[in-house]
Amino acid sequence: MSAAFAALPADAGGDAVISIRELTKRYGELVAVDGISFEVRRGEVFGILGPNGAGKTTTLEMVEGLSCPDGGEVVVDGLSAWPDPTAVKARIGVQLQATALFDYLRLREIIHLFGSCYGVRRTPAEIDALLDRVGLLEKRDSFADQLSGGQAQRLSIALALVNDPVVTFLDEPTTGLDPRARRALWDVIRAINAAGTTVVLTTHYMEEAERLCARVAVMDHGHLMALDTPRALVRGLGADAHVTFTLSEPLPLEALCGLDGVSSCSAHDGEGYAMVADSAQRAVVSLLDLAAARGLTIENLDVQGANLEDVFLRMTGRKLAEEDEEDERTDEPEKPRRRGFLFGGGG
Ligand SMILES: Nc1ncnc2c1ncn2[C@@H]1O[C@H](COP(=O)(O)OP(=O)(O)O)[C@@H](O)[C@H]1O
Ligand SMILES: [Mg+2]
Structure with missing residues (x-):
């Protein structure tokens, strides 16, 4: 781990709505969450980013009062979640499995039933308003099993809002959705946040x-690896961009590695080159100058900004989302894997 990631800003600085300290969960020998501490600021979209098995869901479930920690503490909106999570559960919204439980009910009936579980009686107008917030008003009389994957996810978000929560938790809300459905869901999440609800979500999608997310906690193997704004995390890399290109004739790597703005470079398949640039602009200008001076032609020039994928790779030596391609499915009716039901049951 580089020095840039050593200091974790555990203190949110502003008004913290969630505060966790030394939170730990073990399953037998496995330490699923290993003494992590962070705060979530009131009003932000906070992301927990990490590959499968990182401990994201386990962390959420301890914060939500669904899974008892083996150590540490959780405070939500000034209330301790443990040992008795009842008061915390009443103030939060948790995305859950709607389709498996309520296939025989219409959407408006599901919302109504769900409100009752929280002791909240929603009027028909309030139910319509809630469905409208997630773009499902026209589906109010449909059955849950008639929804596409993206629509089912939006219904589960509506259910996570039925009690006007202070914080809403979304566990991998867009996993398995196609890019169009994913973007639609992002818009819904932004709108919920803009209306004043703090959102905590997990994802293994860097993008x-x-x-x-305003701030992102990067998790791997139960550890909190870094926490900051996406921009600051990327800036901490000291890498601005990846520059790739081919040349009409081979060049010795020393000539490229020594260029202004270039921090490292490599050659591929004889004529393809890749450079990591600490300044994309200086690297490209010096590359063009070099090519002109030597009478070489540059082709296939591509500049890609550094991103959170690079941050994760640098910290762990592994890629974040190798399975991204294969879990993009179409927005056909489907049942995304969801977690246990807040009030028992589900699966
Ligand atoms: N109920 C359980 N029993 C045993 N091991 C579990 C259980 N739940 C999760 N784990 C393990 O804990 C680790 C973290 O899992 P999880 O929190 O689901 O990760 P993520 O949500 O980041 O994919 C994984 O190694 C997983 O196999
Ligand atoms: Mg998970």
Whole structure:
């Protein structure tokens, strides 16, 4: 781990709505969450980013009062979640499995039933308003099993809002959705946040964390690796961009590695080159100058900004989302894997 990631800003600095300290969960020998501490600021979209098995869901479930920690503490909106999570549960919204339980009910009936579980009686107008917030008003009389994957996820978000929560928790809300459904869901999440609800979400999609979250906690193997704004995390890399290109004739690597703005470089398949640039602009200008001076032609020039994927790779030596390609499915009716039901049951 580089020095840039050593200091974790555990203190949110502003008004913390969630505060966790030394939170730990073990399953037998496995330490699923290993003494992590962080705070979530009131009003932000906070992301927990990490690959499968990192401990994201286990962390959420301890904060939500669904899974008892083996150590540490959780405070939500000034209340301790443990040993008795009842008061915390009443103030939060948790995305859950709607489709498996309520296939025989209409959407408006599900919302009504769900409100009753919280002791909240929603009027028909309030139910319509809630469905409208997640873009499902026209589906109010449909059955849950008639929804596409993206629509089912939006219904589960509506259910996570039924009690006007202070914080809403979304566990991998867009996993398994196609890019169009994913973007639609991002818009819903942004709108919920803009209306004043703090959002805590988990994701293994780098782009989702980068685009949606004010701050991101990077987790791997139960550890908190880094926590900051996406921008600051990327800046901490000291790498600005990846520059790739081909040359009409081979060049010795020393000539490229020594260029202004370039921090490292490599050659591929004889004529393809890749450079990591600490300044994309200086690297490209010096590369063009070099090529002109030597009478070489540059082709296939591509500049890609550094991103959270690079941050994760640098910290762990592994890629974040190797399975991204294969879990993009179409927005056909489907049942995304969801977690246990807040009030028992589900699966
Ligand atoms: N109920 C359980 N029993 C045993 N091991 C579990 C259980 N739940 C999760 N784990 C393990 O804990 C680790 C973290 O899991 P999880 O929190 O689900 O990760 P993530 O949500 O980041 O994919 C994984 O190694 C997982 O296999
Ligand atoms: Mg998970």
